[in-house]
Amino acid sequence: MKRTLTALAAMAVVSAAQGAVERIEVVERVPFAPGVTFGEYGAYEKIRGIAYYALDPRAAANASIVDLKRAPRDKQGRVLFSSEFVLLRPIGAQPTTLLYDVNNRGNIAILGQVNGRSPAYNDPTTAADAGDGFLMRHGFSLLFSAWTWDVAPSAPSAAGTPAPRPLVFAPPVAKGVKGKVQNEFTVNAPADIATYAGMRGLTYEPATPNDPHAQLTARARPDDKRRPIARSTWRFVEPELKGGPGRVQLEGGFQPDTIYELTYVAKDPYVTGAGLAGIRDLLSWFRDHPFENAPAPRNVLMFGISQSGRVIGRMLHDGLNVDEGGKLAFSGAYLQVPGAGGSAGFNSRFAQPTRHPSMMEEHDYPADAFPFTSAPARDPATGVTASTLDKARDKQGNLPKLIVANTSTEFWNRGASLIATTPDGERDVAPADNVRIYGFMGAQHYVGRSSKRAPFTACVSTSDHYLPMRALIVALDDWTVNGKQPPASAYPQLADGTLTTVADYRAIFPKGFGLTPPAQNLREPRLDVGRNFAVPPKHGDDYETRVPTPDADGNDKGGVRLVELQAPLGTHTGWNLRAPDTGFAWATSRFDGSFVPFARTEAERVAAGDPRPSLEERYANRDAYVAAVRAAAERQVVAGLLLAEDVERTLKENVGLYDSILARDSADQSCNYLYTQ
Structure with missing residues (x-):
């Protein structure tokens, strides 16, 4: 049809x-x-x-x-x-x-x-x-x-699927434009051939096939000097799939613990x-038109997760939320796990949208830049005062209503503290009146389902922040349609001591139960690409980023207190260190947190030297734990951070994990028990 x-x-x-x-x-x-x-x-x-x-x-x-x-x-x-x-x-x-x-x-x-x-x-x-x-x-x-x-x-689908x-x-093309493109990549295991595009993505290929002037370099850390690799020792090879990203082959092979970078001249940027x-x-x-026998919508909202949330951030930063007629294209938006907000990606020459910096990689790719906050803040390095919403008003001066939510992982790996502090990390900056900020403490970038430690050192975090997301989506609709205020912002802050430095975090974090915090988080790169989008960009002093303060159990303070932290079964962190055999043991996973359960009994705790109180000490029995979870869930419902329809799911998930921890063989160090329910 x-x-x-x-x-x-x-x-x-x-x-x-x-x-x-x-x-x-x-x-x-x-x-x-x-x-x-x-x-x-x-x-x-x-x-x-x-x-x-x-x-x-x-x-x-x-x-x-x-x-x-x-x-x-x-x-x-x-x-x-x-x-x-x-x-x-x-x-x-x-x-x-x-x-x-x-x-x-x-x-x-x-x-x-x-x-x-x-x-x-x-x-x-x-x-x-x-x-x-x-x-x-x-x-x-x-x-x-x-x-x-x-x-x-x-990859091609199986027969019959x-x-x-x-x-x-398929964007328009700026024909005739040329410029340098850099492609950073790593391998988790030795490999003769590697793809050089970003995560699950494509890149601009050389303007000259098999470019003899292309340069391949290696270095151990993002800020290290690049070491050139002789052009005679490597070559371009065909993509694995037709239309897929290009690949390179290196004599002696690519090795873990090394950042490789391939640079060449490309043409015709999108x-x-x-x-x-x-x-x-x-x-x-759609806002203005009936469509296929249905009326125009009563309301228009946007939603984006991770990269997609950063797209919304860039639209707001560039005023691309206001149409050619001067009207808001959407009345509200929910940015889920956008880290520092996304004010620098997706709209530049030779942009590679899939790339973004984390602690270990891609520090030359613009993803976030000053301004970071929805209310005006001053950048001490430049003296400029600005906000992310300076261009986002319609011709009547209206702004969309915004919800911005990050997990603990974004504070470690994506500069999330910057959306509510000054660029030097010294002072809090309260969100604008049309913005609510939430921090899902103890959660990781997505809800974990991995039953393996590899390629990291700890089991992933088990907390479920998808349930408060559901409540906040409904709240955003009510806010934009009916004017009903959503839950108050809840995120770690400097003023109340729930946001701190990595050094303080490491000093406070409990010791002796198998988790050692990383030595650093991502300090968001300050880049200057100039008017001609220079490659590599000039680097200034990094923006200062902070992390949530841990409590005596190692769980983050402040923010949205998920049920998993109100009735805890263990320590949930926003970071998970990489396993040494995959390289970069000093760095954290890009997206994953950690979970270590409490000892089941006091005897087990003492034998292990675990400083955290045991489950036996916290909850007299299973019924007591069920009651604690139900009470925490009901508090979340009252706070507007959990829907009544999701209380039973919360009980099932948390009590199921409780049962799995008690049934677990204490000698079993795998993560299989986490997802048996």
Whole structure:
């Protein structure tokens, strides 16, 4: 089924000035999760389509898009492109909140974390793909579209199974532009051949195939001097998959514990900022138009996880949340685990959106830069005072309402403290009135499910921050539609001693139970790429970052007290050290925290020399632990950080882990017991 929708004739006349979506083409319309109804919202449908855009490089709303004026234009001076989209919505013609999920490296993310099930083949179709139906039962229409180009192809599907359907953007190209591109990579085990693109991504390939002037270097740490590797000892090899990232082969092989970097001249950079403008304009179109026999939505929200949350941060920083007509494209946004916020990636020449710095790698790739805070703050190094929202107001002066949530891991590995402190880490900066900040303490970047320690030294953190996420999504909708205030911000701060230096953290952290804190966290790089996006960029003094203060159990203070920390079964940290055999033993995992359970009995605790009180001392019996979990969950419900419908799930998860710890063979050092329930 294909049909094309155009705006009203009157709107079409002014489309170049006030709207960039020229037309919408519907290519598929089918039931979603056939046979399933989602509470009062009933059955859902899936609509797959293509949006066609025309951006005016002369419009003030597009002035921040890097290299847009260098892209090819039509006879009217507009830059043309398109993107695929997928819409899930109730079949009944009723107004709903349109929730746009910024896909992560081409993949739909929100269904996996919020509904509990990632859609098979990235193509939401079946009842299983709906997970527990949370977002549908709460009446959200879900919109996904292509916004980035650097999505590596997947391996061929097994016979008889559908091919994955990532959402991949084909941006405009700045033809004739050349520049240096650097590609940093590591290996976890010795290898003769390595891929040099970023995580699950693509990169710009050399302008000259098998470039004889390309340079390969090696170093042990990010700030070490690069050691050139003779060009005669390595060569380019074909991608493993057609259309996949390039690879290099080195005589003697690549080794762990080494950062390799491949640099060469590339050409014809993509106008990556057009992908962000495409999101803006697709939302603006849906905001104002009835679509396929349904009214325009009552509300428009954005949601992004990790990379996708940073996309929203960059849109706000560049004013790309305000359309060509001067209106907000969305009334609210939820940025989940964006670290320092994402004010520097996704809109620069030769941008590689998949790359971002962590403690160990990619310190030359812009992902975050001053300003970091939603309220104005002064950068002592430059004397400039600014905020992330300086360009985000509509023509009436309105700002979208924002929720920003990080876990403990982002404080260690992604500079999360900077969104609420001065750049020197010396003073707190309270969020703007339209912003709420939350820190999910004891949680890691995603909810862990690994039953192995490798490639790290500890079992991963078991805490579940997806449940408060569900409550906050509903709260954001209530805030933007009804004006109901969401829970007060809750995050570690300097003033109350819940945010501190790494040195203090190490001094306070309990000793003698198998975890030794890292010597450093990520100190966010201060980069200067200049007007011509120099490679490598100039480095200034790093921004100062802080970490949550631990308590006597090693659990982080401040922030949102997850049930797992209110009724603890062990120590949950935001960091997990790399295993020595994978290299970089001084560094932390990019995304994972740690969990070490308390001893079960006092005798077991004394024998092990564990300073933390045992489970036996904390909870008289299983019933006492169940009561503690239920009381903690009910406190979270009152605080607006847990929905009543999720209390039983919280009990099941935590009591299941309690039972697994008690049943565990104390000699078993594996992590298998964590996920038996």
